[in-house]
Amino acid sequence: MSDNTKKLIDQVKTAYANNSALKIIGGNSKDFLQACSTDASLEMTSHAGVVNYEPTELVLTARAGTPIVEIEKLLTDNGQYLSFEPPHFSENTTIGGAVASGMGGPRRPWGGAPRDVLLGCRLLTGTGDVMRFGGEVMKNVAGYDVSRLMAGAQGSLGVLLEVSLKVLPAPSKTITLTQDLSEAEAHQKMRELAAIPMPLSGVCYTNGQLYIRLSGAHASVNAWSKKIGGERLAENSTFWERLRDHQLDFFDRSKPVWRISLPPAAPSLACADSTLIDWVGGQRWIISDAAPEQIKSEALKLKGHAKQFYGNSSPEPWAMSSQAALAPIQKRLKETFDPKRIFNPGTHADL
């Protein structure tokens, strides 16, 4: 639990001087998604610790290498939580990696993604400079919102040293209901529920069952669970954690499992052999033997995008936008933050 900034700066400056590359590694729990072409690592886990947390300010600032489990425990002890429900692909998952990956959990449609709760960051750029963007305040429109740009940038634009996140009071009651439905019925039903003002915090369809999670005030959760109906899932069920962490049977590492981001009402993908629906339809997980280009092209036609997560021999790079006019802009941003392309080479395609 210490501040390792100086050592990290030295490593980046050395890489800059030597024209060498660095792979930024936190808990290494998302290595299966990282097509990085260097083995020289910038190790982040020793740069850890919560720097500032005052529950009544609803802000937590932590060094990037702090394990998520540690942050979540601290928040739970204070009746608060991370609304974006970050995946824990291992118990070593760090907050820096969670933000850099940009991933939100089952609560994403209501609780947002890292981009939505990231208030500020300290960034180590590709020239070895430390810069501060945003801060610990809820609202800040001075200068460009560089910190949110870092969420989901997979470390390609710099090293997150510290992140400040908006945290929220945890709901006092959570209930999960299940209903036996077909995929089409479930897709329809979940969208109907999402259009009604109720305390939804997750809806997922898998294996013939629709899972509906309600979180909020006791009276409200109880009243809605009666109205919606279905089987109550046991309190000690770990369904949502297993969904969040890709531990459900559906996420079979030996099969080609794809993530498809789509408008919620988009139809089922023709190329899918089987489908898990999350985020009210906004995130579909499919198993498909179709050619990668076919899956990507079908997703694009439905105004979304696709990426293979499991079942490939090695991870493919994260795609950049398919719009030609954006390519030079993204490249110039990369050059601005990391002029010598030190960080995570190969992680993004065509950068």
Place this chain on the structure above:
Amino acid sequence: MSTQYTSALRERLAEQFKSFVDPAFVLAEESQRKPYECDGLAAYRHLPLIVVLPETIYDVQKIMRICHAEQVPVVARGAGTGLSGGALPLENGVLLSLARFNQILDIDKPNLCATVQPGVRNLAISEAAKPFGLYYAPDPSSQIACSIGGNVAENAGGVHCLKYGLTVNNLLSVTIVTAEGELVTLGSGGLDSEGFDLLALITGSEGMLGIVVEITVKLLPIQERAQVVMAAFDHVETAGQAVADLIAEGILPAGLEMMDQPSLQAAEDFVHAGYPVEAAAILLCEVDGDNEEVSEEIARVRQRLTDSGATEVRTAKDDNERARFWAGRKAAFPAIGRISPDYYCMDGTIPRKHLPYILREITRLSEVYGLRAANVFHAGDGNLHPLILYNGNEPGEIERAEAFGGKILEACVEVGGSITGEHGVGLEKINQMCAQFPPEEITLFHAVKAAFDQQGLLNPGKAIPTLNRCAEFGAMHISQGDMRFPHLERF
């Protein structure tokens, strides 16, 4: 630039624009350009070189291609309600008004979103979505007039953003025309997109990175019930502590606003909201949700506020009273306008715990500068709007008001806050940027702009100061800053 050169350029642009834009919407005469000389920050005025109001996206692309070829800067403008001079025209530049982009293109209930043109008023989206049981959450106080394109440019907030987020949290995609006239969409039909999050980056970028021509916003189901509690306090500090106590209690209000005595008095005189004018400060705390949830929460809020020392706690007895409580808050600015010939509205943000310090500092500075101040505060999210009262006809008062405002913002930065929470930097707060950011970050901001706009044609001179300017302002010490494209006039 010489006068002849300027007139020749104006004529050349007018002729080219009129070849595809209805000539009635190409304004070259001085009398036609005059209404566009300022935005909501009326103290700053410049007559634009020419004004053009295109009707289609393709026209915007053509205008940008012409301006790019001619190396003429362009300032985009929505409803012109901005408070920081972000849409202040350039005397050597085109003012591109998006007022004719005023159509709601689609309310997509199955996907809980709406696609709209940038000139659509914020409130008009919620009105159009209402028959579907949906609404657009961010509600800046100017929502009856301000346009959604301007909301994107400023990352507008409102009184409900602690719970429902800012503009950036409520967008799915925006389509922009780049400085070179290319059309691109940032974001996607889903909740994320490939590559870097340029949607987040462009939100709040004050028209410096691209011209927003189409926007898809998230819509939320209208809550079954909203209820507001008003609490009065003897001291501003007690009210500030009550806010922290509410949060500590685990309550996340939909809206949480504070007004000090001068503000609530002015608002009461103006709209008769029913505020207790003898109080030193009031809090308005709104909770929303379903009926059961609201009843449960209101009871907790009332108890907490009483325990925190409120002298009076009143729950709005019906929708009329609730609307009146909010009308007083939303009319606070014009209400101040009635008691002072002019006022200057600030927009600092702070970690909430520093509120008593900042309020004491404002009182102290008020004496130093000999000007009165009133405060309204988005208390839940630490966004303070001090209103400095002055008379623009009195020599020296506007300068004193600006200096006073600048000092407040510097005090906000000093306690870890920001010089602007939702109004933007524009031209108004450009000097204070030098206090908030060191030269390295400012240099990087310029590079971010250049990644989108290599020639610096979009709204140049706003939002990000040159290092030279910071050196002159005295907040930085550098021997030489680099000025790109010196032939373009800058501030």
